[in-house]
Amino acid sequence: MTQATKDSQLVQDYINGNERAIEVLINKHNARLTGFIYSKVGDRELTEDIFQDTFMKVIRTLKRGAYNEEGKFLPWVMRIAHNLIIDHFRKSNRMPMFEGSDVFSVFSLMGDERLNVEKQIIKEQIETDLTKLIKKLPEDQQEVLEMRLYKDMSFKEISENTGVSINTALGRMRYALINLRKLVEANSIVLTD
Template sequence: MDVTDEELVSRYLERSDEVAFRNLVERHQERVFGYLMGMVRDRSTANDLFQETYFRVIRALSNDRGSYTRQGKWINWVMRIARNAALDHLRSRKKWSDVSNGQEEGDSFWDRLPDAELSSDDLIHLAEQREWLGECIDQLPAEQREVLLLRHESELTFREIAEMTDCSINTALGRMRYALLNLRRMMQASDRSNLAGYDLGGAT
């Protein structure tokens, strides 16, 4: 059986076990990084925010464990810190108040991904699909996009999303509903709907 997050935290705090801390970071890296990528749409910025998130985590842990309690879920606490880091970044760039379509940044972050591994047609297809899907998500209203990212990237429950975003569960469910319907509409309206890997034509 895998070691729990709380046990890894205890190993780091009580035995200074940095391997345990590495396991903690790597275990949830996709959940945290995927959310940050969806929020800032830039890999370099997402890397910086990912690092900043865990620097804040380390600082909070060394400072009498900060706000983290072992009774709570580790990933929820980390995701709250990641969200604050992302919002701080977006506020500093005055991009959180309005819904950006990402066009002022030039190409999407998917274009900046290292393409050294794109050696097969399948990988090219996946990269194009990511680009297309990212553009669609980027066009969602901020609240809908955030709920979608927290649910699909960070794998939080709607109750956890509601607690994190300080809203009711019905509000979180309603934002998710609109996000899915809007995303479906944008996919079909796109001239690259074939990237969805699903026949979207007959549904409308």
């Protein structure tokens, strides 16, 4: 009886409900499969994880009756392991792991992009002041400025929505900004942090 025939018989026994058959199969191919995985990943713990995931997949496939590679058990298992190794490297490329050391702290690479409390308060103050100033502008300029800055509309869209030409919309925006600067100066407001 050849190796493939033996495997095929054990697979069949397992599908028929003999739990002992999978134990024989795992033990029989343990060293070969572990060696194969270890040769690719070079890490004992990771090898163990991939070995486990490989056989979990084997078990699920056999129990679901989805195995159809009669006589080619080991190459099939190796292919599963190979795909899991590729998945692992794809994931680790997307999410590179940084480890800190005594001379290098991983926290020097990490930052919190949120504003601190002080900057948040300043930002809110600026927005409140600006909103008050915009309300003092003539209505047509106010409308164009809000559409452009807050609604992120193009001048073409502003022109279509307000029923004026693009040039008129551009002109209103220009005067809105000139008048805003005047209002800022007149009110002695500081609009920077």
